[in-house]
Amino acid sequence: MNMIEDYGYNGAPVEGKGTIPARVIAAHGDYYRVVCDEGECIARKKASAYHGNPDAVVPTTGDFVALKWNPHGEGRILATLPRTSKFERADPSSKGRKSQIIAVNFDTLFFLMSVNQNFSVRRLERFLSIGSASGAPVVVVLTKSDLVGKDELDAYLAEARAHANGATVVAISSQTGAGLEALAPYVQPRKTLAFIGSSG
DSSP states (O other), X not given: OOHHHHTTOOOOOOOSXXXXXXXXXXXXXXXXXXXXXXXXXXXXXXXXXXXXXXXXXXXXXXXXXXXXXXXXXXXXXXXXXXXXXXXEEEOGGGTTSSEEEEEESOSEEEEEEESSTTOOHHHHHHHHHHHTTSSSOEEEEEEOGGGSOHHHHHHHHHHHHHTSTTOEEEEOOTTTOTTGXXXXXXXXXXXXEEEEESOO
16 A cells, blocks of 8 residues: 555655655644655654755655654654645745745645635735746635625626636635535545635
8 A cells, every 4th residue: 555645646756775755744843744655653854964955945744755764763854855836925924035835745726715805806816926836726716605696706706717817716605515516626536735815
């Protein structure tokens, strides 16, 4: 059983004797929870592989890494494998001087915005300008469609599509289930989805 393939591993080569591919499923400071064909474990970065190496990419949740598996304790992360997609924004704590990684190695990027006072064409355009550089397809999801009538929903859809720059736009309601079938083609085994939107 190849567990790592169930987590979307695309077969990128792993260099280093005795290393295997793993995926970071949680990051807590210097500690990472990773999953690989051997199972799950806690791992830490190998200091000499990252510290003082300006080309080393610090792992984050979603990254694939080269792992030295240890059946008796912590594993060691020897390298971060190349990312296939990345969504980042300006880090608010740095006054825009640094970027903040939000998600990596996803197959589809969803931007959620509800059809009420949360709807904003400016926010949609700002997101799409960043999302288009992520390396993955973008889908705009208008949520809470049950809050408006059909004509009003159609108007929201038309406005979003007019500013979506070719991205797919769908409307759904988690309350009634309306429109959820439009997401079915994306929700597939071994695929990673990233959801971005306003808090709440």
